[in-house]
Amino acid sequence: MEHTRWLDDEEQRTWRAFLATQRLVLEHVERRLQSNAGMPQAYYEILVRLSEAPGRTLRMSVLAESSWSSRSRLSHAVARMEEAGWVVRRSCPTDRRGQLAELTDEGFEVLRTAAPDHVESVREALFDGLTPAQQAGLREACETVVEHLSGAGQWPVTGDAGPDGPGAARAS
Template sequence: MAGTRWLDSDEQRTWRAFLAATELLADALDRQLQSDAGMTHAAYAVLVILSEASDRSMRMSELARATNSSQSRLSHVVARHEERGLVRRERCPTDRRGQVAVLTDAGYDVLTATAPGHVETVRRLVFDGLDPTQIEQLGTISQALLAVLDPEGKLSAVFPVS
């Protein structure tokens, strides 16, 4: 394959370290949230996004985009939250076919009880090991990656980065 742009040894080392770090971080966050709240990081993200939305509610299609999830996967997560009384679904007032996910008071309570442990885990696993310059570099690198991975800014509309 003459056209393949192979990674050089420095790029390969960087890629493998990045991949290992992101996989280990995702696993650690899932473990912490499973232990503290009985949910995955993806399920926690649904509660966070709803808590920050106007009236703590959002169209399911918009919530799927915001969580970078398929409609089907999101529907399963919301169904589990509904079983626990954390979220409820309502008909969309402007579109009979659409549904809106609404964070309940119980869901908000679970989120506020879980957030301190989650933030502490993020701080311990990501920020405590970096100096201020590295934190700034991580932000710059993350924004550059987002520009390539999310060129339309779908996620950054929900998770502002600037």
């Protein structure tokens, strides 16, 4: 049996601070998004990914990966958003087995409307309490952990990009 590498006091404090931060930030953002936009964070993330994609369209498998979602969970979410008129699904023209998800104009408008409050909730929950130096340190630490665990050095990056909201530079 291998030797257990127990956390020392500083590592334990870091771990617990990370858990508390993650839970509190995500709960704050989720609660605000649900209350003010009527959607969970998972739906918002899917809408953002589609808004940033060329033609506001992504293959379902790519959308699942980029939104950190299982294919079955994504399929369920997209079905609900399809019912709301935010997304349409269609067959991939180059691969009949593949499916594409496309953000509708209505879905883009829902996203554009939700984005200002979403970004404000993120600011309140995470950034307002940190100095620029602390933000840089947090980003660097998070990027290092993601790179260590993903091995690829690349991960989905999203956000409320600029004054025109998410995906504005890429969405037509």
